[in-house]
Amino acid sequence: MPTQIDSDEVQRLVAVGAQLVEVLKPDEYEGEHLPGAISIPLKKLDGETAKVLDRSRPVIVYCWDSA
Amino acid sequence: MSPRAAWRLESLGFQNVYDYEGGKLDWMAAGLPTEGADVKRKRAGDLAKKDAPTCTMDEKLGDVRARVKDAVVVINEHNIVMGILRSKELEQDGNLTIEQAMHPGPSTFRPYVTAADMADFMVGHHLECSPITTSEGKLVGLLYQADAVQAAKEGARSPQGA
Numbered sequence: 001m002p003t004q005i006d007s008d009e010v011q012r013l014v015a016v017g018a019q020l021v022e023v024l025k026p027d028e029y030e031g032e033h034l035p036g037a038i039s040i041p042l043k044k045l046d047g048e049t050a051k052v053l054d055r056s057r058p059v060i061v062y063c064w065d066s067a
Numbered sequence: 068m069s070p071r072a073a074w075r076l077e078s079l080g081f082q083n084v085y086d087y088e089g090g091k092l093d094w095m096a097a098g099l100p101t102e103g104a105d106v107k108r109k110r111a112g113d114l115a116k117k118d119a120p121t122c123t124m125d126e127k128l129g130d131v132r133a134r135v136k137d138a139v140v141v142i143n144e145h146n147i148v149m150g151i152l153r154s155k156e157l158e159q160d161g162n163l164t165i166e167q168a169m170h171p172g173p174s175t176f177r178p179y180v181t182a183a184d185m186a187d188f189m190v191g192h193h194l195e196c197s198p199i200t201t202s203e204g205k206l207v208g209l210l211y212q213a214d215a216v217q218a219a220k221e222g223a224r225s226p227q228g229a
Contacts, residue, residue, distance in 0.1 A: 002073030004088045007097055013085065022091070023072040032103040034094055042072050050079050059076055062087035062094075063068040 002061075010034075010060055018058035034062065089202075095179035096202045109218040111185050112178025115199040115208025124149060128168045129161025138196045140209055141169045147204045148175055153195055175200040178207050182218035189215055 005013070014020060020037035022029045029039040040049050042063075053059055073086040087093075095101060098112045120135040121142050131139055131152070139157070141150035150169030159168050175198045176185060189197060189212040199207040 002084045002086045005085045010087050031105040032101045058083040060085045061069045061072040062090045065090040065092050
């Protein structure tokens with residue numbers, strides 16, 4: 001079950017190697033995103049696109065808010 | 068959207084998945100850095116005076132007035148915005164407590180609101196200044212209408228707009 005976290009925990013996890021993934025549309029990512037985040041829109045998230053992620057490190061996903 | 072993405076990653080075999088539920092809005096509201104094509108847009112958090120004068124509700128208006136020029140934000144011990152005193156409130160009887168004299172529950176704005184949107188709202192509502200806060204209500208700074216209008220004009224002149 002995915003763990004819900006806040007911005008403090010995001011910063012702590014990123015500092016120890018977590019990967020940030022924005023799942024919004026590409027234009028929303030290009031406009032503004034968290035430092036170091038990569039873009040994998042939810043509609044394109046599958047086994048192929050997820051290959052860019054390192055399975056040995058934590059993965060943090062985010063969108064605009066929890067909606 | 069992100070909860071579904073987190074579950075999807077788990078279904079793909081990822082075992083260490085986190086959902087940042089506050090997302091990009093929460094991040095920007097906290098004034099944390101971002102990257103991207105729109106980053107250069109001036110926003111309320113960039114323009115707000117971080118050293119804005121503050122006071123607490125139990126102080127006397129006369130004492131506060133002696134140390135501020137035009138506006139002061141009323142906060143509690145957790146840095147939460149409780150009210151504001153602009154020019155009009157500061158002109159009242161100096162024996163009043165701040166709780167009695169302040170404008171309670173002022174409209175507050177998040178740091179990610181653009182200068183252009185802030186300028187439109189502040190001019191339209193005749194606000195000389197407005198508190199900028201996190202989504203929890205913690206004071207980030209005080210934005211003056213003149214600064215928002217100036218930044219909006221400069222943004223409109225730049226090639227990328229504001």
